[in-house]
Amino acid sequence: MSAPLLDSAPAWLAFCPRCAAPLVTRRVVDRPRRACPACGYVHFTDPKVGVGVLVVEDGRVLLVRRAVGPERGKWSLPAGFLDQGEDPAATAAREALEETGLTVAIEGLLDVFYNPPGRGGASIFILYRARRVAGEPTAGDDADEARFFPLDALPDLAFASTRAAIARLREESSADLAD
Ligand SMILES: [Zn+2]
Incomplete structure (x- = not known):
């Protein structure tokens, strides 16, 4: 702590x-x-908030390879930082377009994840379910590759939040198969 x-x-x-x-x-x-002893100002360090999308098609999940740090070269969900005044869902959709070339529609909130401090990235990560509306995977912005991966053949994943979201997705898909 x-x-x-x-x-x-x-x-x-x-x-x-x-x-x-x-x-x-x-x-x-x-x-x-x-x-500040002079005027009473107190500095509160607010958490860094990230927003992203989980896009799944035919049992495959959309991932991007990170072209910048932290965790450069590893794969993550399409995501970005939320700036002051931005709508999280709109920002998640915009980041998806910038990093993957896909126009997506946000379908709902999947969950809010916590990344422990120390490795950079967002400490709070808001993840939405989304579906492709248009486009083909084309990497851009902070990503140098964008593609869909089968859940049983995933690359090296960045961030605790990405790993947690993918682990849950795999549990859900194996539960679906067991039904
Ligand atoms: Zn002051």
Whole structure:
């Protein structure tokens, strides 16, 4: 649990963004945080939020190979970071288009995943079920390859959230076969 506590008071934040006085570390709302003795400003380190899509066709899942860090060269679900003010579902669909060339329709929320800190990427990952509306897999943006993989022949996967989502998908598909 030490990493999240350390992350709550980033030392690189030296000066108050409101009044420019030097910040100090003190305990605020149960954690050490960077705070301003001059004006009372407190810096809250908000979680990094990622959004992505799970597109499955004929038992195959759409994945992209990451062209940038973290976890460069491994495969993940099409996804991106959510910026302030963005709608998560619309952003997930846009990231899918940018990374895979597929126009997708969001069908619903699959789940919200937690990635432990330390390896980069999003700490909170919102994953939607989506289906292809148009397009063929063509890599772009942060991806250098995009294709569908059978669930029994998956490549090296990036991120705990991707692995958790794929593991669940495999459980569901084996449950369907057992029905
Ligand atoms: Zn201040």
